Amino acid sequence: QKEVEQNSGPLSVPEGAIASLNCTYSDRGSQSFFWYRQYSGKSPELIMFIYSNGDKEDGRFTAQLNKASQYVSLLIRDSQPSDSATYLCAVNPGDAGGTSYGKLTFGQGTILTVHP
Amino acid sequence: DAGVIQSPRHEVTEMGQEVTLRCKPISGHNSLFWYRQTMMRGLELLIYFNNNVPIDDSGMPEDRFSAKMPNASFSTLKIQPSEPRDSAVYFCASRRQGDTGELFFGEGSRLTVL
Numbered sequence: 163q164k165e166v167e168q169n170s171g172p173l174s175v176p177e178g179a180i181a182s183l184n185c186t187y188s189d190r191g192s193q194s195f196f197w198y199r200q201y202s203g204k205s206p207e208l209i210m211f212i213y214s215n216g217d218k219e220d221g222r223f224t225a226q227l228n229k230a231s232q233y234v235s236l237l238i239r240d241s242q243p244s245d246s247a248t249y250l251c252a253v254n255p256g257d258a259g260g261t262s263y264g265k266l267t268f269g270q271g272t273i274l275t276v277h278p
Numbered sequence: 279d280a281g282v283i284q285s286p287r288h289e290v291t292e293m294g295q296e297v298t299l300r301c302k303p304i305s306g307h308n309s310l311f312w313y314r315q316t317m318m319r320g321l322e323l324l325i326y327f328n329n330n331v332p333i334d335d336s337g338m339p340e341d342r343f344s345a346k347m348p349n350a351s352f353s354t355l356k357i358q359p360s361e362p363r364d365s366a367v368y369f370c371a372s373r374r375q376g377d378t379g380e381l382f383f384g385e386g387s388r389l390t391v392l
Contacts (some may be wrong), residue, residue: 194379203368205383206321250321254379264309264379265334268321 168269185251196252282384296358301370
């Protein structure tokens, strides 16, 4: 079982719709969770992070975390063609003994296409 | 502020040659990470440093790979000898311990081994 799993897609949604991206992780002790966006040929850039169970909203983006189910999701409201990219879920295993130093384990990414 | 700076951006070499990739982290960041990205395996962590000390190199695929961080502003990833299966995009990322945990990525070095 992979440590961080995502549906590779591609996920195609019409402009203006809600895009829902999902991620599961295997390490129950994981502490923090990140969503990165990567445009083709570019480097990953952070969209959101979440530490606590529940929802966290930032503009058109909402991250949702359920630690009991080991599940993280990202909702993109009012999707735009400029949102078309690969979305990477990343997990920090936590600072057990202070040894993780913030290393992130990434999922394979979900390709999102928003069509006009 | 300058971001993470990597060089070269593109490298094409022949099998058996030595390859050296370079990274300058963001000033003030004390953790540095080397990742490799391929279509098949996604983003894989190779090695990371904290305060210039290698913490975990379990992701380094083989002895052909080595990494150093001689000071807080410079790191290298070396492959010797290179093989076609090493072809990938290599990313360097940095963060400041105690911050939100966000990794800041460089633009990557695209390596092609013929």
